[in-house]
Amino acid sequence: MERRLRIAAVVLVLAWFFVPLLRGSIPAWIPVLAFAALVVQFLIAGWREREAPRGKRGRAPLPEDVEEFGGPEWLEPVLVETASHQVWVPADIERGPRVVRPRRSLLPRLEGVLVLAGLVLLLILLPESGWRSLDEKDQRRTEARLSAEAARIAGHDARIRCDGQGEAVGIVQHADGVAEVGGTNAFLTPEICYRLYRLAFKGDEGAFSQTARAIAVLAHEAWHLRGEDDEGVTNCYAFQSGVGLGERLGLSAGTAARMMRQQLAENPIQAKSAPAYLVPPECRNGGELDLAPGRTSFP
Numbered sequence: 001m002e003r004r005l006r007i008a009a010v011v012l013v014l015a016w017f018f019v020p021l022l023r024g025s026i027p028a029w030i031p032v033l034a035f036a037a038l039v040v041q042f043l044i045a046g047w048r049e050r051e052a053p054r055g056k057r058g059r060a061p062l063p064e065d066v067e068e069f070g071g072p073e074w075l076e077p078v079l080v081e082t083a084s085h086q087v088w089v090p091a092d093i094e095r096g097p098r099v100v101r102p103r104r105s106l107l108p109r110l111e112g113v114l115v116l117a118g119l120v121l122l123l124i125l126l127p128e129s130g131w132r133s134l135d136e137k138d139q140r141r142t143e144a145r146l147s148a149e150a151a152r153i154a155g156h157d158a159r160i161r162c163d164g165q166g167e168a169v170g171i172v173q174h175a176d177g178v179a180e181v182g183g184t185n186a187f188l189t190p191e192i193c194y195r196l197y198r199l200a201f202k203g204d205e206g207a208f209s210q211t212a213r214a215i216a217v218l219a220h221e222a223w224h225l226r227g228e229d230d231e232g233v234t235n236c237y238a239f240q241s242g243v244g245l246g247e248r249l250g251l252s253a254g255t256a257a258r259m260m261r262q263q264l265a266e267n268p269i270q271a272k273s274a275p276a277y278l279v280p281p282e283c284r285n286g287g288e289l290d291l292a293p294g295r296t297s298f299p
């Protein structure tokens with residue numbers, strides 16, 4: 001049973017390594033956690049094996065039973081030959097009780113260590129996944145494409161950078177991107193950029209909510225570049241522009257609209273920790289913030 005569990009965990013980790021779709025949609029910590037659990041389980045199993053009484057005799061006798069049969073020295077009696085017959089005598093206390101240690105099989109232990117070493121080697125040898133695994137050319141063409149999309153929404157020149165160093169992203173209020181209000185420069189996290197690269201250049205739709213989030217973030221920063229500084233209003237416009245943006249990046253119209261409707265639906269939950277990001281009540285079909293009042297669908 002334990003062995004089967006170990007094999008299952010190893011298969012999961014290997015699958016994550018070799019199936020790009022899994023790598024794209026499951027964050028790295030899940031297989032890492034599965035593997036850590038495997039190692040801990042393995043160590044605990046080894047420790048318990050050491051602590052547990054050995055042999056196949058089952059339950060150890062209770063102290064009362066031991067007393068009744070003549071005390072602890074009778075636990076390991078020794079057969080002694082006398083001139084006429086054989087007698088059982090208690091084991092010599094000085095020699096200590098004879099403990100039969102069955103030879104522990106080394107193989108399962110070695111197997112675990114080998115698997116561990118193999119996976120560590122794989123981690124080192126396999127190229128890093130995500131934004132930093134892309135070569136310079138792919139990074140530049142992704143930034144160029146995202147800049148062009150941002151410019152389209154902003155109505156003027158835009159320069160999107162996928163800040164690998166995290167200098168600019170993360171220090172300002174929202175964690176996934178930052179933009180100069182009314183300016184030309186915006187930064188996105190490498191995770192957002194990589195998701196958009198996969199969509200735009202590899203036709204990989206990825207996980208629904210991750211892709212939806214990435215599109216919404218790009219559209220959000222683009223609206224800041226356009227000059228909007230209210231976070232709630234920016235979100236409202238971003239969810240609407242996100243439909244066309246998603247389509248241009250390769251989604252079907254239906255999927256792009258569903259993604260932005262999901263972002264709008266989850267907005268109150270996301271805005272709980274940062275109320276400024278809550279879309280205003282006028283962000284609705286036919287409301288003041290509806291960019292296409294004539295259309296019946298929203299966003």
Ligand SMILES: [Zn+2]
Pocket residue numbers: 174220224231234
């Ligand atoms: Zn913002």
